[in-house]
Amino acid sequence: MVTTENSSYSKKLLHLISWGHWFTFFNIGAALLIAIIFLDAEGLPEQAIGKVYMLTNWLSHMAFLTFITFVLTVFPLTLLFPKTQFIRGAASFIFSFVLCLLVIDGFTYAELGYHLNTDSSSQIFALLKEKFQFGTVSLTTFNWIIFIAILLFQLVMSNYCWKHLKELQQRKAPKYFIAVFVFSFFVSHLIHVWADAKLDYSVLRQDTVLPFSYPSTAKTLLTKYGLFDRADYEQRKNNPFSFTNKTPDYPELSQECKNVTTPQHSTFLVLNDKILTDNQIKQFNLSSSVKGSKLVNYIDNASNYDAWFNLLYGLPTIYQEDMKSQQSVPMLFKQIESTKLDTSINVFANKEQPSDLPLWISKLFTNQSQYEDISSFLFADKLNGLKPGLHVFYFSGQTDYQYELFVNALLLAQQQKEFKDIIWLSSLGNASDKTSLTPKPALFIFPERQSKTINELTSVMDVQTTLMKNWFNCRLDYKSYSNGHNIYRVKDDRLFANTTEDGLLVIKKDKNLFIDSQGNFETYSTQLDTLISEDSDFPMLIDGVKLINSFSLQNKPKEQINN
Secondary structure, eight states: OOOHHHHHHHHHHHHHHHHHHHHHHHHHHHHHHHHHHHHHHHOOOSSHHHHHHHHHHHHHHHHHHHHHHIIIIIHHHHHHOOOHHHHHHHHHHHHHHHHHHHHHHHHHHHHHSSOOOSTTHHHHHHHHHHHSOBTTBOHHHHHHHHHHHHHHHHHHHHHHHHHTHHHHHTOSHHHHHHHHHHHHHHHHHHHHHHHHHHTOHHHHTTTTSSTTOOOOOHHHHHHHTTSSOGGGGGGTTSOOOOOSSOOOOOOOOOHHHHTSOOOSSOEEEEEESSOOOHHHHHHHHHHOSSOOEEEEEEEOOSBTTTHHHHHHHOSOGGGHHHHHHHTOOOHHHHHHHHTTOEEEEEEEOOSSSOOOOOGGGGGTOSEEEEESSSGGGSSHHHHHTSOSEEEEEEESSOOHHHHHHHHHHHHHHHTTOSSOOEEEEEEOSBSSGGGTTSOEEEEEEOTTSOOOEEEEEEETTHHHHHHHHHTSOOOOOGGGTOSOOOGGGOOTTOEEEEEOSSEEEEEETTEEEEEETTOOEEEEETTTTEEEEOOOOHHHHHHHHHHHHHHHHHHSOHHHHHO
């Protein structure tokens, strides 16, 4: 026999569950409106099948996520604590929190290209802090404003559903909406299965648009960011990375930098094709009258040939062919020419094994010479007699003794000079792939800077930008001409990205992410010197691709940006 108490409890429970369904239904509408942020950031696909998929996936995916939020949170609470005020209040807070996260996630995706995640929390927090500053309104205050506004909407909607529940149950329109959501769910999945089989880019490019959506392949994502040819999507299985869009022209030197005072001291880049040891760097620093800054995590992942481009242009290797075809002159050499300083490159190599320098290098330097040994540079008069300017000394296939003897002679000669020179000591390039992920110690001796140990991530691309700022005091935005930074201003969360013949490398702190031309992921640990995992870290990949693309975006004509 059913008691009156049990009957009342069941009636109350069914009433609350029915209210919860309608409350969730209206939240689906709110989630769909907020999700337009993601669609707007992605842009409308060109092909009809892509447009159909975007519409059906938007309807079904957001409806499913909202409904599953109800099933996992509000519904269990309703069964455990069927108290009207508690359930209505808890549901309002839960959906307010979820929709607030959806708003922040939409803004993050629009700005960074990926969703909220713990691995990229520092970039996301920095972005939100930078963008959500309106006068005296802080990020925390702004988030509370969003939450309270959504909470007020939830409370009004909750009250409306509760008071008009019988009227809502009699309406037929919501049933048609539910049918549309279910129909969209099946259609979007069928389209995606077809697109996987046919490699249809207009559909696959949307893989990561909505939160908790299908994981994208690296090839699809790289095509989306212009590193693969979209028209040849199916055939791009083993091709090296290359830009599908035309690289903008290299920028000109600003008038402000043309008017800087000509330095009275030179810069010496003393480079070795072998990796220097910590003991060598330590000994060089002890021998120098001016103590330098030791670079602990100095990255140079390119081959011996490509590393010259990274060094002198400060750009990823993928730009090399375009810069050569443009016959562009690096910004540092434009600055040197403007101040009428000298340039020279001196190579120490054996006759049996001559150094294979890129041909374009000779066009940059006023003087180019090759020697078998360092005997002509062991005296201070020779080194100090060089005209003020940029002087590069490259040791190819030489013994450590030759390199160390030259560096010590250079440091000893500095003691006789009134204006001390800038000296950069490091290796350049990698003879094999085994050393490409290994940080190489380097030393930067700058007379006007206090020496320190720089533990943050620095790279071969930082040489040009560091000299532009510290040698010439040129304040030209380094993003306009380089991917490098001023080594004295690098941040702890700095990201490095570069391309090689085999794939794309992204480095952040101890994590090394490598993506080959087939889109396979490999993650290495620098300290452990071992493979961590093969999981797809798309946020880190997107950050790396955006960094590689930054030069093109900075210099792209405004009319192209608008288009």
